[in-house]
């Protein structure tokens with residue numbers, strides 16, 4: 001059995017960023033820029049007022065100074081004449097500063113009488129002017145570190161782009177396998193259960209920026225698995241769930257190999273998730289996850305999402321981890337890296353009592369996975385551990 005980090009390296013060697021496509025900025029949320037963007041515009045494009053008041057020449061400003069108001073500059077309606085030393089212009093926030101002016105006196109510090117204004121006694125020192133290009137200049141590069149966030153989209157729009165080149169959204173085919181499974185909403189027979197982790201995995205993929213192709217449940221027969229693999233063709237990654245272990249009905253690896261799958265590993269020293277398999281099938285990376293609900297969803301966090309991020313154009317990196325103190329004592333760990341379901345309360349990780357990989361209710365009650373390295377000695381409350389936030 002290989003370690004989790006060796007397995008992840010193998011998975012990363014199966015995936016590469018997808019080609020790019022151009023999309024409207026409105027559709028670019030969560031996508032990854034294919035290349036750094038360059039600002040087409042300068043912001044602000046002109047020196048502009050940061051406050052409502054009167055624009056004057058700064059060198060003339062003094063308590064009691066008077067000016068003739070010769071016009072108005074509002075946002076979207078500039079005043080384009082030169083303003084001489086004894087003159088001022090009524091100005092509003094966002095409006096261009098007229099030529100000849102370089103300071104805004106806020107209206108609270110001004111007394112107006114007809115077209116005359118007089119400055120008050122206590123002027124602040126601020127010029128209340130936003131310099132041209134103080135936010136960004138034409139030609140400035142912008143390369144966000146992760147998928148585009150709403151605030152990134154706002155900046156890209158301001159930079160003058162209506163569309164962007166992003167990595168194509170990865171499509172991930174998901175095949176749940178098992179004669180015992182029925183679709184959500186169906187009534188299970190006496191020896192059946194509802195297929196759940198495939199739905200959870202699809203949602204995980206969609207939320208992370210991929211598009212899950214959730215295929216019909218495959219039965220534990222070669223013919224049914226073959227049909228499922230046919231339906232998975234063209235996907236950017238294929239993920240199977242279940243049928244990964246050593247039982248007589250665990251046929252996934254056998255059928256995939258019959259179709260030419262090149263296996264890169266089978267079995268990882270992790271808990272849950274031991275019978276994980278990876279390889280390349282029909283030119284696409286394939287991950288075979290164990291069927292136990294928690295095993296499949298933990299493998300989703302630890303392997304599927306990091307692989308998806310590479311397809312999306314992000315760097316190859318394990319699931320992000322944080323270090324937090326334990327809220328509970330833990331016995332020594334066994335030889336497999338253990339991903340324990342825990343809840344974060346008061347900044348501490350409280351590990352659930354029951355860690356059976358079939359317990360979806362425990363997983364859904366958790367908001368973190370505490371990572372125990374192989375053969376980790378006993379740990380006490382207050383010791384720090386690494387966690388993956390769910």
Ligand SMILES: Nc1nc2c(c(=O)[nH]1)N[C@H]1C(S)=C(S)[C@@H](COP(=O)(O)OP(=O)(O)OC[C@H]3O[C@@H](n4cnc5c(N)ncnc54)[C@H](O)[C@@H]3O)O[C@H]1N2
Nearest residue numbers: 176195196197198242243244245250274290291292293295
């Ligand atoms: N003799 C051995 N038995 C098992 C071993 C082993 O090493 N030797 N490994 C165990 C481990 S660890 C795991 S994990 C499981 C994984 O087995 P499979 O991947 O073959 O999974 P299945 O047998 O198909 O299913 C396991 C369990 O999960 C339920 N399941 C399956 N798919 C779904 C789904 N889409 N939604 C909800 N639940 C699902 C299934 O009904 C079973 O209860 O093998 C151990 N056995």
Ligand code: MOO
Nearest residue numbers: 272273274295357
């Ligand atoms: O390792 Mo299995 O993945 O016990 O649930």
